[in-house]
Amino acid sequence: MKAKRNPARLFNLLAETFKALGDSSRVQIVWALSHGELCVGDIAKLVSMSPSAVSHHLRTLRNLNLVSVRREHRTLFYSLDDIHINGLLTEGIDHVEELIP
Amino acid sequence: MKAKRNPARLFNLLAETFKALGDSSRVQIVWALSHGELCVGDIAKLVSMSPSAVSHHLRTLRNLNLVSVRREHRTLFYSLDDIHINGLLTEGIDHVEELIP
DNA sequence: AGCTCACTTGAACATCTGTTTAAATGAGAA
DNA sequence: TTCTCATTTAAACAGATGTTCAAGTGAGCT
Numbered sequence: 102m103k104a105k106r107n108p109a110r111l112f113n114l115l116a117e118t119f120k121a122l123g124d125s126s127r128v129q130i131v132w133a134l135s136h137g138e139l140c141v142g143d144i145a146k147l148v149s150m151s152p153s154a155v156s157h158h159l160r161t162l163r164n165l166n167l168v169s170v171r172r173e174h175r176t177l178f179y180s181l182d183d184i185h186i187n188g189l190l191t192e193g194i195d196h197v198e199e200l201i202p
Numbered sequence: 203m204k205a206k207r208n209p210a211r212l213f214n215l216l217a218e219t220f221k222a223l224g225d226s227s228r229v230q231i232v233w234a235l236s237h238g239e240l241c242v243g244d245i246a247k248l249v250s251m252s253p254s255a256v257s258h259h260l261r262t263l264r265n266l267n268l269v270s271v272r273r274e275h276r277t278l279f280y281s282l283d284d285i286h287i288n289g290l291l292t293e294g295i296d297h298v299e300e301l302i303p
Numbered sequence: 304a305g306c307t308c309a310c311t312t313g314a315a316c317a318t319c320t321g322t323t324t325a326a327a328t329g330a331g332a333a
Numbered sequence: 334t335t336c337t338c339a340t341t342t343a344a345a346c347a348g349a350t351g352t353t354c355a356a357g358t359g360a361g362c363t
Binding site: 140141142152153155156157159160174175176177 | 337338339340341342
């Protein structure tokens with residue numbers, strides 16, 4: 102693990118990133134997107150939430166570059182932004198699966 | 203990414219785990235511990251916090267099995283609980299370092 | 304026993320967070 | 334243009350969260 106130029110800013114961003122994943126609604130959304138891109142309505146059905154609530158969560162995920170968007174006609178398709186997001190998810194799952202016997 | 207037996211419980215634990223890392227004080231503590239075990243007082247100095255605040259944070263990290271303790275005389279030494287914690291940290295750092303040019 | 308040191312705990316406080324509801328946007332069809 | 338559909342946005346609320354301060358624990362020394 103190497104040193105960094107602006108530790109305070111990096112730790113803040115790092116904490117914000119984990120915080121974005123630190124909500125069971127959002128982590129379910131990210132999990133759903135780890136299988137492929139989805140539009141807001143489909144995410145809402147998959148995680149049993151209102152489109153409005155999903156949209157709010159997607160905004161916080163977008164703000165931290167955890168997801169990205171693509172427009173097709175009237176529909177917005179969301180997907181995970183980079184490989185590290187999947188890595189965080191699998192590493193997290195590996196950790197918690199050791200806790201549940 | 204495989205399926206799970208009790209999705210709701212697993213997602214909750216997963217979210218709690220990320221939430222525990224989703225605080226700049228705690229992520230600094232975890233970062234400090236990624237270099238080796240430390241006692242409470244030394245952590246407090248490293249992250250410029252009161253021992254009390256550090257102790258509170260260590261409890262939430264302990265509750266989620268992110269850190270573990272070892273006693274030596276009057277001193278408690280904390281360390282990261284398993285390899286996945288380091289993995290989460292490095293994966294998170296890799297992600298945010300791409301965001302800061 | 305009494306004393307000190309390293310740490311933990313509890314209560315209080317202001318601040319932040321997720322969800323709901325209702326209204327608004329904006330792209331495309333008619 | 335007007336209408337519809339997919340999504341976003343704003344305001345509001347209850348519930349959660351981090352930090353501080355003061356008090357409490359309990360191990361080891363004298």
